[in-house]
Amino acid sequence: MNEAPLYVASWGAGEPVVLVHSGGMSSRQWKKLADRLAGTYRVLAPDLLGSGENPPWPEDRPFEFGLDVDALATLLGTLPGPAHLVGHSYGGLLALTLARKYPERVRSLAVFDPVAFGVLHGAQDMEGLSDLARAADNPVFTDEQLGGSDAWMQAFVDYWNGPGTWRAMPEPSRASFLRVGRKVFQEVRTLMLDRTGLDAYAKVAMPALLMFGEKSPAAARRVVTLLSQALPAATLVQFPGAGHMGPLTHGSLVNERIAEHLSHA
Template identity: 30%
Template sequence: MNKQFDASLHASPSRSQFSPAPCVGLHCSGADGSQWRTLFARMSDETKTIAPDLIGTLSRGHKIPDGPFTLEHEAASIITEIEKFGRPAHLIGHSYGGALALHIARARPDLVRSLCLYEPTLFSLLKAGELTDGLLYSEIVSLTNAIRTGIEEGCEEFSAQVFTDFWGGLGSWQALSRERRCAMIDWVHKAPSDFDALLKEPDPEYILSEGVPSTIIRGSQTHVHTKRIAEILATQGKLVELKVLKGAGHLGPFTFKESFEMEVLSHIGTVDRRYMASMEI
């Protein structure tokens, strides 16, 4: 199905008021809204979709925040876009985008039909957890400091490589094309801000809104940090389901794209059917 996208918002054309619930895609750190292009292409032509480029991306001039940065800052413009739908939307997120979706759902549950998230990196959940979780939290703090120090010393390529190899595995940086490595070097100035927001999100133990149907997906071969976050989130509400994508790591939405997208479509279909059934009662 061919859809047209705005260059910076990656939005499909407007649909009828009787159309399915709209969908919002929130990308991971280092990517942009085009991450969701193939997923949205699988959806009905009547489904309104947007995939905004988050702060720090090329379309937004690689501008980075001045001073302390939070998920609230990132969420502000996205909430404005969702409000334009005039109805709740499905939020789909990966990594940083998944944590951002959780923040939006807590701040404005009236705007959210459901959540389908792949390994949301809400690291503050680890700080609020058990002793072993605190050790995992400290490891992410150390990672953040290493990336920040590299940038401060003018070694952006080092910082980009540290970030890439952490999430993709050792050797991932060298496997990237020259063009992609340059793009990551241009973006990496935003990485410390993203990590700061994820590490400091307040009251994470209450992040999932009780009434929002949610599917949390993790890879079977992922980091212990994101595996633990997914496990914690799965205990936060009666409407939360945890799924495991076999063979996938943290970058599963890229490396196991079709399997991941089928899980998302299944989630949306199930939620919408239940919603329509409830409207008929």
């Protein structure tokens, strides 16, 4: 079934840069980066299916992350030339998948903590897989009935950011996540089943900036480390003191590094 076009916020003119937000968030995540780049590039920040300004994803309709990949591929197909892709977390996985499947549409990549967990399985990376098990072994995390609920979001957010993070969030922020919770649950369930290995990513030959936070979960750190060894034109950057939400908590540093990467790519 074909989806309606994604809502896309846009700024500026020039080579296209597509900013792909993380799961549970929206294109608003990238506003500061978009403002920084708009003087040089045509910046497009889509809301993923069911997110932001798009219609909510029906709670009774199955979802798998390939649907977001397809919707973004359609967006890339409307552009006059290849685009620079920037992605965070789930958005990083989508950007990597697009680069792998549609290399002719992608000029460069910049991803922070992409959840390409298939590389951990292919490499039998025990540090990363053991860390993933912290989430998978929590019965709430895989519970179909609780998926996307307050209890599930607590398990999800606290895995990425530390115990107590979910309860410490302001109520409006928690409500925003819960509005898209069911779709996020299905995103996570399907990406956890992905087994795309390093051999597939080794074909991603465009310039790639692979970023992670010093305090990101071990699984995320191992993913970008393994990818940096497989992608032929990869640069690996760690942000001291940052965690998984580095593009927000350390936005000025991350945005500066992305802008530098784009200027060289």
